[in-house]
Amino acid sequence: MNPPPRPSIRDQLDALYRSDSRRVFASLVRILKDFELADDAMHEAFAAAVVDWERDGVPASPTAWLVSTGRFKAIDTLRRQGRLKELQGEIAARMAEVATENASRAEGEIEDDRLRLIFTCCHPEIDPRIRVPLTLREVCGLTTEEIARAFLTTKGSMAQRIVRGKAKIREAGIPFVVPSLSELPARLDAVLSAIYLVFNEGYSASQGEAPIRANLTAEAIRLGRLLHQLLPEPEVKGLLALMLLHESRREARVSDDGEIILMEDQDRRRWDQRLIAEGIVLVEDALRSRRFGAYTLQGAISAIHAEAPTADQTDWNQIVVLYSALLQIEPSPVIELNRAVAVAMRDGPEAGLAIIDAILARGDLADYHLAHSARGELLCRAGEKEAAIAALTRAAELTQQEAEKRLLNTKIERLRT
Known part of the structure; x- marks a missing residue:
């Protein structure tokens, strides 16, 4: 039997774009401090990869290659626009900080640019109505239409909010950093909301052919775990538990031909018991704190579903x-x-x-x-x-x-x- 053909460079890049493009974007935003410049640079880097990787092969660290190439593409753009001299020192200094930031966790620093970008988008100086939509657009790459649906509003209205948010970051000079531990509580609600909305869009896609977008649920859970390491507060535990318990049912929620299977009809043997056990422990820890909120209660509801042997045995009263x-x-x-x-x-x-x-x-x-x-x-x-x-x-x-x-x-x- 012949082995399956290796995917082409373009297929590999398409898969990498789906999985890592927002990671590349977040790193470029941190380095360049400009959303539009970072977005253009990211797309130029992927375009360059089509040519370079065909010639030289896929690099050992594709994501790092894309970030580095994107940075040089941005410098080329600034040079053409005559802005390089103005910003060159700032960008060079920012690059020098990267190694220090990634080597140290002091003051709550962690090695994840998307989490930094979430906290930037949820900064107190940004209108509360704008923080979460801006995060969903810039950190997770959801379309403006998808975000508008999540907030039950129009695409035009949501586009205006996002533009205002990016302008505020630029005009106020809001830094692209994870805040100090003393500042975290004031920013936490918006960050939790953003992560949960990312998860929801993956768990039950608002449009399109596929009912589940596993890349978004995985990304939300990954960010939830990072946040839990940074700040193991009850509601962080509650949100992580809620996402894990929902994710535990993913394999049973869709048939082999892509049709939705409602919970009452799912084969519960296909539920991921490892995720269920982890989620239940987190929910119980959060409940014991007596400082829990909405995410913990939703996690507790999901835990009751997860523990029921059959749909008929669900404790609906609880x-x-x-x-x-x-x-x-x-x-x-x-x-x-x-x-x-x-x-x-x-x-x-x-x-x-x-x-x-x-x-x-x-x-x-x-x-x-x-x-x-x-x-x-x-x-x-x-x-x-x-x-x-x-x-x-x-x-x-x-x-x-x-x-x-x-x-x-x-x-x-x-x-x-």
């Missing part, structure tokens, strides 16, 4: 209690929707429907496809077939995710036939 506590900490129509589903599982579909109908009657979540999807499922369980079809049809119209759309349309066809 989940309702936890969602009620979560609503007290973080009032949100999405959390209220999740609680409504748990109430329906405990008390029957009519009880959950009453809550969802009240949410929609207020005007909340009117364009949120999961609200209509949950309503359609409960109407189906209540025996209201025509109303269920209408709700599921509305959900299918709203979702931009192809696998989710197919799942909804399959349900609709089953109800019709």
Whole structure:
């Protein structure tokens, strides 16, 4: 049997772009202190790699090669623009600092440029409404449209926020560093929110063909682990636990042909017990501190699902209690929707429907496809077939995710036939 053909240089670069382009970008931002210059330099470096690697072979450290090449490309750009003399000393000094910064963890420094960039994007001088979207765009490479969907707003409005955020970093001279330990608590909420939204976009992609973007969930977990090393606070433990417990189900969430499998239908033997065990330990540590918040409560809910041998044996009463506590900490129509589903599982579909109908009657979540999807499922369980079809049809119209759309349309066809 012949071995499979080796991937071409272009295929290798495509894979490297998907996995490491934001790492290269973050390092270039740190060195160059300019988002646009770093972005242009990164793309020029990848373009140069197509030619150079075909001729010379793939370097031993591809990511380091791309960062170094990107830096030289940026210097060429500055020279052409006549800005090199103005910035040359600053860039040279910044390069001299790199070895020192990466060799020492004093004052909370760590060897990860993306975490530095997250803290830059979440600096207190930046408008709180801008911090997380800016992080998602610049650190993780999500499109403006994807971020707008996550925040239930328009693409144009979100683009304006991101532009304002980058301008503020430039004008205020905000440094590209991890803050000192004394400054971390004030910045933590925005950083946790950014990491969790990255995870969510990977766990349940907002659009496109693939329902899961494993590179984003892996990146969010990696950043969560780094943050936990830096600051092992209860909510950091809670967020890391939540992500690990969700990630433990990844292999069981999608069929071999790319179709979504709902939790109640998943083969629980395929759940990753190693991640579940790690997540449960973190949740229990956070709960024992009595200083936990929303992420820890969500992690506890996920732990209950993970510990249930079957869907029928899920402790829905405990989940309702936890969602009620979560609503007290973080009032949100999405959390209220999740609680409504748990109430329906405990008390029957009519009880959950009453809550969802009240949410929609207020005007909340009117364009949120999961609200209509949950309503359609409960109407189906209540025996209201025509109303269920209408709700599921509305959900299918709203979702931009192809696998989710197919799942909804399959349900609709089953109800019709």
